Amino acid sequence: TLNKKLIEKSEELKQLSNDLSSANENLIIKDRQKDDFLDSVAHELRTPITAIRSAGEILADDDDIPLDIKREFLNNIITESDRLSEIINDILYLDKLQHGEIALNIHENNIIETYKKALSPILHLIQQKNIHISEVDLLNQYIFEYDEARMIQLFHNILGNALKFTDEQGTIQTKLSEKNDFLIIKVFNTGKNIPEEDLEMIFDKFYQSKNQNIIKPIGSGLGLAISKRLVEAHSGNIKAENSGLGVTFTITLPKKIINNNEVEQ
Ligand SMILES: Nc1ncnc2c1ncn2[C@@H]1O[C@H](COP(=O)(O)OP(=O)(O)OP(=O)(O)O)[C@@H](O)[C@H]1O
Ligand SMILES: [Mg+2]
Structure with a gap:
């Protein structure tokens, strides 16, 4: 019976080790998904930021820009800022939805x-x-x-x-x-x-x-x-x-x- 118990224990340990390794694999996958998510977020945010920055730069560098072009650049800054806050709102909202933090009415x-x-x-x-x-x-x-x-x-x-x-x-x-x-x-x-x-x-x-x-x-x-x-x-x-x-x-x-x-x- 000692032998039987040993065999049982060893089976149990094997099972535990399997569970651990699959938990570990899941963690690795989750970690990778988080990395991919952050990459995408960074990419999405960078696009409007780049547009805002370059429009701002042009406006700052040149005092003689015709009024209509100036207005166009300013409008771009406003549009891209709106887009930026829309993306941020969407990301935060999605995160809340995913974590079940939105109460349904x-x-x-x-x-x-x-x-x-x-x-x-x-x-x-x-x-x-x-x-x-x-x-x-x-x-x-x-x-x-x-x-x-x-x-x-x-x-x-x-x-x-x-x-x-x-x-x-x-x-x-x-x-x-x-x-x-x-x-x-x-x-x-x-x-x-x-x-x-x-x-x-x-x-x-x-x-x-x-x-x-x-x-x-x-x-x-x-x-x-x-x-x-x-x-x-x-x-x-x-x-x-x-x-x-x-x-x-x-x-x-x-x-x-x-x-x-x-x-x-
Ligand atoms: N009605 C549709 N007809 C054809 N393709 C569609 C349609 N709806 C969605 N798609 C495809 O699915 C993709 C994802 O749609 P989704 O609404 O998630 O993003 P989006 O509209 O591109 O951007 P966002 O919704 O964030 O403004 C779209 O980019 C498009 O390729
Ligand atoms: Mg859409």
Whole structure:
């Protein structure tokens, strides 16, 4: 029996050593992810800072700059500063979401009303691009429980992308449907497809695919990372797929929210 005990102990030790080494591996991966994250943050911050610095330098060095050019440089400084604070806000917000530090304020709401609240501030920009946007189905009521401010933010990100990636004269189409105890929201827009291998990665922090309309992508690739976490905080999921001459984002939300997802501040 002494032998048996020794064998048992040795098995136990082996198991412990395995656990330790996999914990160690996880730590190494986490550490690397943190490094990558910091690299991306530094990179994203550097771009607007460089623009601000060079505009400032030119203004400081030359007293004889014509007024209109001066104004252009000053406007650049303001735009880039705004961009900088937007990126910082997004990073901090995402960090809070990831650590469950955002308390959800769950109430019964009408999702169509919420959708309209998100759409109205950018509707004129959509119309400016001559994009045709479909009316959402008003016959159904779609009342269920969610955090309205977060849902507005989610639609704002998805519709903001649709506006950015739809060509002039293109189409944005939102459809709502119900399946079992889930609400399904599909936002389709015409425009460049997302390369298949990127369909999941676009939800990663800072990831921007190659399907941009302009050489230097606008934004920093945080919108969908935030969106995914907002949906998951409501026990739902979000995915992207190419459908013909465009892209569809599908958001699936349970009509009854599972309450243990509500996190304390
Ligand atoms: N509606 C869309 N049509 C085509 N591609 C899209 C669409 N929405 C997102 N993408 C792709 O996914 C990438 C990531 O989107 P995300 O919203 O996270 O970042 P972004 O819009 O580039 O920047 P940010 O949201 O921070 O301003 C985009 O850069 C683009 O490549
Ligand atoms: Mg975006």
